[in-house]
Amino acid sequence: MDTSTLIGGRFKPKDGPTSGAMGDVWTAEDVRLGRTVAVKFLAQRRLMQQGAPTEFAETTARMFEREARAMARVNHSRVATLYDSGEHDGDFYIVMEYVEGKSLAEHLRTGPRLPLERTVRWARQICEGLEAAHTAKVIHRDIKPDNIMITQQGDVKLVDFGLAFLADVTQTHTVAGTPLYKAPERWHGETGSERSDLYSVGCVLYEMLTGHPPFGSAHDDPMTVGRMHQDDTPAPPSAHRPGIPAQLDTLVRTLLAKDPADRPKNAHTTAHAVGELLHVLDATEDTTGRAELPDTPGSNTGLSKRIEALDLRIFELEILHDRSDQPVIEARTEHAELTGQSGDTRGAAALYDRLARDCQDFFGPYDVRTLDAFEGLARWNGKAQRSDRC
Incomplete structure (x- = not known):
């Protein structure tokens, strides 16, 4: 490629190219906006045999076009941005965000x-x-x-x-x-x-x-x-x-x-x-999992293990379901109850508090799931206060 001419009338090649199976990528300067970009060319000439397009060349050309269409749809900071596309000296190209x-x-x-x-x-x-x-x-x-x-x-x-x-x-x-x-x-x-x-x-x-x-x-x-x-x-x-x-x-x-x-x-x-x-x-701090429950008067090893297993189960359910789905709500309710039964009344109240606020966001303030969670919060909060007075 003649690097003395501007690609598309505005992109001046700088470093490159880096070659791949589908095409060559050049670093270029957008002379209109003064920013560095990446220009990817379809390696059409390399994909020709005896002057006629091969099946692989045709497939690659479709992939190249699809890449441009796909990138043009997505606008997000975690995806490289497509700026432009066109044809230069008979070769198709796309202009993308240069990721340093x-x-x-x-x-x-x-x-x-x-x-x-x-x-x-x-x-x-x-x-x-x-x-x-x-x-x-x-x-x-x-x-x-x-x-x-x-x-x-x-x-x-x-x-x-x-x-x-x-x-x-x-x-x-x-x-x-x-x-x-x-x-x-x-x-x-x-x-x-x-x-x-x-x-x-x-x-x-x-x-x-x-x-x-x-x-x-x-x-x-x-x-x-x-x-x-x-x-x-x-x-x-x-x-x-x-x-x-x-x-x-x-x-x-x-x-x-x-x-x-x-x-x-x-x-x-x-x-x-x-x-x-x-x-x-x-x-x-990058060790083996969540901290063990503190020793409390009502705690026992069996409950602690059940709570630990349920904690992991909730994590798995939240991967497989929306957080508003019933299996997640039921597991979180059981988790709060077991925490209170272990003797950690403040922990139970805190878990119910978070659940109640989430249910309010998911279902509204008068839904039975929201009301049940607030009832659990009040019940375990009351037990925690009575324990403090003893």
Whole structure:
């Protein structure tokens, strides 16, 4: 390419290109707005054989067009922004936000093991980006460390929507994807869904926690890796890295469920669950889970274990359901009651207080679930006050 001419009359090539299977990416200056951008060209000439388009070239051209359409739909701080598209000297190009930083793959390959807090924070940001894409009816279908950029400020940007599926548009079917992160149903030939993206998030999260994907390696035969995704169950991350909270093991197990129906409901619920994990890590200072209940006159080991198990169950339910769904409300009510029965009356009142406020937001002030939660708050608060007077 002649770097002395402006691309589209405004983009001046600077550094590059970085070449990939689909095209070349140049760093360029937007002379009109004075900012650095990334310009991605379709490598059309490389994809020609004897002057005629090959089937692969035609497929790649459709993927390139789809990438532009997918990125144009999504406007979110966790997704690289599309600025422009056009044709230059017979080659198609798209102009994207230039993300200054390194890919997650580079961080995993060259850096020390990621701290749990950073792992969880980045996982939440990945889900936030996917939530925006899914809301725009865009299924990414190639979530992997190479397609997750980490900015110099330490934040996530999702890139490379070349395999994206537009859920509301009829388009050519493709089962392409990266074997190490590809959901089981996609190995069966299915197009993929929001929950397929979440399975890929589970693979990425597993690798961030342990240093390797849940199944296979880059050197393994793709079909062998595919059979592992369909048939095998990986060891929990804590088996490879002591100190991982049980909630994090639960999240990974749920994301990696073979049946899409057993995975989190959507990216929004997953982002919320991951956000809750940040509170767990803050409370435990990166150790083994939530703190034990304090010894109180009415406490016993059996109740403590039931409360601990129920705490984990609530976390799992909030991944699989909306927080307003009845199974979540019932489990939180039982959790508050058991906490009070253990002797922690103030803890029970605090749990009921949070539940009552949530129910008020979900269902309104006069719903029976809201009134029941406020009744529980008053009952355990009264017991706590009587205990203080004794």
